[in-house]
Amino acid sequence: MVDRIAEVLNISDWQAKLIVTGAVVVVLAVLRWLVLVVVRRRIEDSSVWYRTRKLLSYAITLVGLVVLVSMWLEGSGLATYIGFLTAGVAIALSDVLKNLAGWALIVLRRQFRVGDRIEIVGHRGDVVDIRAFRFTLLEVGNRNDAEQATGRLLHVPNGLVFTEVLANFTSGFEYIWHEIPVLITFESDWEAAEGIILAAVRSQALDQADPKVAAELRATAARYQIRFTHLTPITYLTVKDSGVLITGRLLVPARGKRIIEQEIWKAILRGFKERPDIHLAYPTIRTYFDGPIGIDKK
Structure with missing residues (x-):
């Protein structure tokens, strides 16, 4: 022709x-x-x-x-x-082949499994399905601003595992560090407040004597060369514009953060209620006048 x-x-x-x-x-x-x-x-x-x-x-x-x-x-x-x-x-067929290669990487390298909680491209959720071209997440957080399921299913192409950062919250070690900031006024007894916050955090702390926790720590250290030197709860103190900020820090289960935070806040509020010299702070503006103030009564 x-x-x-x-x-x-x-x-x-x-x-x-x-x-x-x-x-x-x-x-x-x-x-x-x-x-x-x-x-x-x-x-x-x-x-x-x-x-x-x-x-x-x-x-x-x-x-x-x-x-x-x-x-x-x-x-x-x-x-x-x-x-x-x-x-x-x-x-x-570049997209199709890329997704197939991503599926092979997920399955062979075990980057995540069904049931893991992961975050990719700003979307967080629990993996509920892995297929040849995509995996499915049950969305967590987002609109409700908490570690709770929204009920939405997110279908993510497998090829994204090559180009995007993937965070796995439960693989190897099912605990994450969580911080609870508490802001009190400058006039408050910050030492007493720090003691109350530390006690509240310790009441929900991870039990290092638990055989399951100890086994996970050993497995994580052997696989990723991660060393956990301090696992006990701790508080940090700093000064902000509106008061003294005391931050409690502890290890919590990746799926139990909201419940633990609620129990800690209950303990903190009960402790502050018994101390009239401790007050929660909020943004305020104070005006000071130097000298007498004249009032015109015309």
């Missing part, structure tokens, strides 16, 4: 191939549009339509690549043809 076009138009073979290439691209684009219009009328489910549209696009792209590569490499040898064909398939 290329030879015939070159002969009729009195042009070179490569110019004829350029014309045929343009014609093939236009024909395939029109064909894709017509097929999608017909198929769209028969599909109501948006998810099915999405998958069908992608599949048709991949198929038509693949057909176009085969036709064009066979034309341009006519007489160049089977090895060259196969090489270009493989490259074309890899380009056309």
Whole structure:
């Protein structure tokens, strides 16, 4: 066909191939549009339509690549043809292949498993399903500003594990450090307040004598070369604009942070209630006048 076009138009073979290439691209684009219009009328489910549209696009792209590569490499040898064909398939199906490679990485390297709590691309949740092209999260936090499930399912492409930072909250060691900041006024007895906060934090502290906790600590240290020197609760003190900030810090289960924080705050509020010399602080503005203030009574 290329030879015939070159002969009729009195042009070179490569110019004829350029014309045929343009014609093939236009024909395939029109064909894709017509097929999608017909198929769209028969599909109501948006998810099915999405998958069908992608599949048709991949198929038509693949057909176009085969036709064009066979034309341009006519007489160049089977090895060259196969090489270009493989490259074309890899380009056309790059997202699919990337997701498959991500699935292999997840399964073989155990970056996370079903049941783990992870965070990726700013989305946090519990893994409820892992498939060849995507994994599914039961969303945690986000709108309710807490470590509680929202009820929404997030479907994440597997390929993101290659390009995005992945945080795993429960793999290896199911505990995370959590801090509770308490701001009191400058006039408060900060030493007494610190004692109350430390006692409240210790009441919910991790039991290091628990065999399960000890085993997890040993396994984590052996696998990631992580050393936990201090696991006991501690308080830190600093001065802010509106008062003295006392921060309690402790290890909590990744899925129990909200309940533990609630119990600690209850203990702190009970302790402060018994001490009239301790007051929670909030942003305030104080104005001081130097000298007598005159009042005009006109």
